[in-house]
Amino acid sequence: MPASLEIRNLCASVGDRPILKNFSLTVPKGEVHAIMGPNGTGKSTLAKVLAGHPDYAVQSGEALVDGETILGLEPDVIARAGLFLAFQYPSEIPGVTIANFIRAALVARQAKGAPFDAKAYYAELYAKMDALKMDRKFTSRFVNEGFSGGEKKRCEILQLMMLRPRYAVLDETDSGLDIDALRIVSEGVNAMRGPDTGFLVITHYQRLLDYIVPDRVHIMWDGRIVHSGGKELALELEEKGYDWVKKELAHA
Amino acid sequence: MSAPAADAGVADPALQRAHEAGAPAWLAEVRRTGREAFASLPMPGRGDERWRFSDVRSLSLEGFAPAPAPSQEDAARLARGSALTADAAATLIFIDGHCVSRPELPESLRRAGVVFAPVEDVVRDRPELLRGEALRPPALLGGGKLLALQRAWFGSGYVLHVPDGIEIPRPLSVVHWALKDGSAALPHALIHVGARARATVHEWRLAAQPDLRTLSVSATDLHAGPGARVERLSVQNWGSAAQSFEIDTVAAAAGAEVLSVNAAVGARRARLENVVRLEGEGADVKLLGIAVATGEQEFDQRTLQVHAAPGARSDLLFKNALLDRARTVFSGLIKVAPGAQRTDAYQTNRNLLLSPEAEADSLPGLEIEANDVKCSHGATTGQVSPDELFYLLSRGIPLPAAQELLAQGFLEEVLTRIGDAGAAEAVRGMLRAKFHS
Ligand SMILES: Nc1ncnc2c1ncn2[C@@H]1O[C@H](COP(=O)(O)OP(=O)(O)O)[C@@H](O)[C@H]1O
Ligand SMILES: [Mg+2]
Numbered sequence A: 001m002p003a004s005l006e007i008r009n010l011c012a013s014v015g016d017r018p019i020l021k022n023f024s025l026t027v028p029k030g031e032v033h034a035i036m037g038p039n040g041t042g043k044s045t046l047a048k049v050l051a052g053h054p055d056y057a058v059q060s061g062e063a064l065v066d067g068e069t070i071l072g073l074e075p076d077v078i079a080r081a082g083l084f085l086a087f088q089y090p091s092e093i094p095g096v097t098i099a100n101f102i103r104a105a106l107v108a109r110q111a112k113g114a115p116f117d118a119k120a121y122y123a124e125l126y127a128k129m130d131a132l133k134m135d136r137k138f139t140s141r142f143v144n145e146g147f148s149g150g151e152k153k154r155c156e157i158l159q160l161m162m163l164r165p166r167y168a169v170l171d172e173t174d175s176g177l178d179i180d181a182l183r184i185v186s187e188g189v190n191a192m193r194g195p196d197t198g199f200l201v202i203t204h205y206q207r208l209l210d211y212i213v214p215d216r217v218h219i220m221w222d223g224r225i226v227h228s229g230g231k232e233l234a235l236e237l238e239e240k241g242y243d244w245v246k247k248e249l250a251h252a
Numbered sequence B: 001m002s003a004p005a006a007d008a009g010v011a012d013p014a015l016q017r018a019h020e021a022g023a024p025a026w027l028a029e030v031r032r033t034g035r036e037a038f039a040s041l042p043m044p045g046r047g048d049e050r051w052r053f054s055d056v057r058s059l060s061l062e063g064f065a066p067a068p069a070p071s072q073e074d075a076a077r078l079a080r081g082s083a084l085t086a087d088a089a090a091t092l093i094f095i096d097g098h099c100v101s102r103p104e105l106p107e108s109l110r111r112a113g114v115v116f117a118p119v120e121d122v123v124r125d126r127p128e129l130l131r132g133e134a135l136r137p138p139a140l141l142g143g144g145k146l147l148a149l150q151r152a153w154f155g156s157g158y159v160l161h162v163p164d165g166i167e168i169p170r171p172l173s174v175v176h177w178a179l180k181d182g183s184a185a186l187p188h189a190l191i192h193v194g195a196r197a198r199a200t201v202h203e204w205r206l207a208a209q210p211d212l213r214t215l216s217v218s219a220t221d222l223h224a225g226p227g228a229r230v231e232r233l234s235v236q237n238w239g240s241a242a243q244s245f246e247i248d249t250v251a252a253a254a255g256a257e258v259l260s261v262n263a264a265v266g267a268r269r270a271r272l273e274n275v276v277r278l279e280g281e282g283a284d285v286k287l288l289g290i291a292v293a294t295g296e297q298e299f300d301q302r303t304l305q306v307h308a309a310p311g312a313r314s315d316l317l318f319k320n321a322l323l324d325r326a327r328t329v330f331s332g333l334i335k336v337a338p339g340a341q342r343t344d345a346y347q348t349n350r351n352l353l354l355s356p357e358a359e360a361d362s363l364p365g366l367e368i369e370a371n372d373v374k375c376s377h378g379a380t381t382g383q384v385s386p387d388e389l390f391y392l393l394s395r396g397i398p399l400p401a402a403q404e405l406l407a408q409g410f411l412e413e414v415l416t417r418i419g420d421a422g423a424a425e426a427v428r429g430m431l432r433a434k435f436h437s
Helices: A043-051 A075-080 A098-107 A118-132 A136-140 A149-163 A179-192 A233-241 A243-247 B012-017 B026-038 B072-080 B107-110 B119-125 B127-135 B143-153 B388-395 B399-415 B421-434
Strands: A005-013 A017-028 A032-036 A056-065 A083-086 A167-171 A198-203 A217-220 A224-229 B088-095 B098-099 B115-118 B156-162 B173-179 B187-193 B198-208 B215-224 B230-239 B243-252 B257-264 B269-278 B284-293 B298-307 B313-322 B327-336 B344-351 B357-369 B373-382
Touching: A005 A043, A017 A032, A017 A043, A017 A179, A032 A043, A032 A233, A032 B012, A032 B399, A043 A056, A043 A083, A043 A167, A056 B421, A075 A083, A075 B187, A083 A149, A083 B399, A098 A136, A098 B399, A098 B421, A118 A136, A118 A149, A118 A179, A136 A179, A136 B127, A149 A179, A167 A179, A217 A233, A217 A243, A224 A233, A224 A243, A224 B012, A233 A243, A233 B257, A243 B156, B012 B026, B012 B115, B026 B107, B026 B127, B026 B143, B088 B115, B088 B156, B098 B156, B115 B119, B119 B127, B119 B156, B127 B143, B127 B156, B127 B187, B127 B298, B143 B243, B156 B198, B173 B215, B215 B257, B230 B243, B230 B327, B243 B257, B257 B269, B257 B298, B257 B388, B257 B421, B269 B284, B269 B313, B284 B298, B284 B399, B284 B421, B298 B313, B298 B344, B313 B327, B313 B357, B313 B373, B313 B399, B327 B344, B327 B373, B344 B399, B357 B373, B388 B399, B399 B421
Parallel strands: A032 A198, A032 A217, A083 A167, A167 A198, B088 B173, B156 B187, B173 B198, B187 B215, B198 B230, B215 B243, B230 B257, B243 B269, B257 B284, B269 B298, B284 B313, B298 B327, B313 B344, B327 B357, B344 B373
Antiparallel strands: A005 A017, A005 A056, A217 A224, B088 B098, B115 B156
16 A cells, blocks of 8 residues: 555646646655645645545546545545645634634544543643643634634644644645744644654745755646755745746746 | 312413412402403414514414422422532522422521512512512513413512622522423513622523423513623523423613523423613613524524613624524514613624524614614524635534534634523533534
């Protein structure tokens, strides 16, 4: 069984407008891959298609988590199959506390009727909040409601750390973060790196990759990967700008 | 009081008349007036605007009769399940309308003149507190016939009387149990909180078995004196075949602060009528409603906020979550009298539909006769937000659990405003259980 998140020739659209155009990428378990690309190129669309968002129609292609197809599955089934999406724009959930929300997500992963160890849960939750320098009072705050941009992103990483997916897609986790928050969030992600987890880090800027150093960097343009390389590709892109992609790579 | 024959119903005039015998003259008069009004008024009909969207055809008073007093075993058993207000200063327990447990008021409150007792004791010991009953205004929101029935049977329920300046720090609790199938309970509550006095009352309406078919018609009149602070929580969780009618009034004097919360959980059909009068300058009344309607339930909510004095504030928020083929009706009117300048009056009804077959009707209204006012009303009915739902699903939470979590979150806005955390948690538990029935 291949231990990877594998995306093969994926074509997807919103309405009748094609966004992903023959998109292919493989993230082996244990590696961190970065996708960089200009606004509007389809990065968030890719993330949401993988997560099973109903707004997008898939025309063709495949997406596999450790060899098992996830396309066409319900979003909750995909999540329990081991894929986690840290949203670029996380939703606010009025009236639902962070503690109850993460608890519900963990209960959904237990055998039906199995007892939930609330004591161990809170111990772990508090430890991870401490690591992310989140005030413990956040447990009783409603999910993302009235959060600053940085607080929302920390909350996404907290969920990631609590749910321990096999693969995590982080969509612009760096946007809205100041340098301190960026370092804290990156430390959280780095602590999860290891042989059991694969990461797909989507970012517009190279800055995040100073903190979460990728194994591979892919450049996305107009719905597909047009260039791949090592971590130095991020620096090259930063230096030459997206115009370089447009001139040199987009039509390759 | 003669014991009714087993087959005689609560609507039987002969039975009603028998209930007048032996009562003090003023009380017999209250009952007689009720009996006569009941006989002369029609049952709510389809043409009555105040019953618009209600399923009046299924409304029936047939087959309900006052039940005999419960056995001591039943009373003891139900008393053990009556501690819903954990830190209550005192608790009154009724079973099928019969008072089975009188509260032990703390000595300090008794000496201060606080009365918290069943109506029958007040009739005997402090009848002057009930003399105004003969003058009670008619129901304005359509429940006249039902209120008349309650008056015809006047005798159950309780009185809370808090003299001026007396503060009762902990909540008082009243637990009404339905025990016998077919029983009718028609309690009256008179809550009088004097000037600068302070009190909290929790009322729990509970069923000894989940599927009981009972009738409850209750009338509550709450008077908040100048500068008084009153909180009232009324939780309706009757058996699944019950019919419930609450016909309430609130009168707030100058500077009084009132918080009134109604939770609808049980019964086959439940109707709440609440007429709120802001009678003094600076009165501040908050009205909250919360309901989870499931199966074939109908919850019917009718409110009137009357601003009779200037500079007062009223704020209403009713939130309903609906599943299955359940229905809710909210009809609310804000009336601002000509002299009531600087009024702040708000009314919001939000309905969350969790099933395509559920139906929520909303009839908000304003009648403003003053020019310097801030008033708003709004009603929304919708489904869960697709973005919020996707967010929960994307964390692996299955659809039914995700919808339940969102519905509970929707209701939390009201629950967090219940002053007593323990009582709020008890209501939360009852509402949660409805998602799993
Ligand atoms: N739900 C949607 N409805 C309409 N258009 C969409 C939707 N999602 C994405 N798009 C469009 O698809 C294109 C790609 O968007 P997106 O995937 O968000 O790009 P990126 O994340 O790379 O900035 C954009 O032109 C955007 O407007
Ligand atoms: Mg994006």
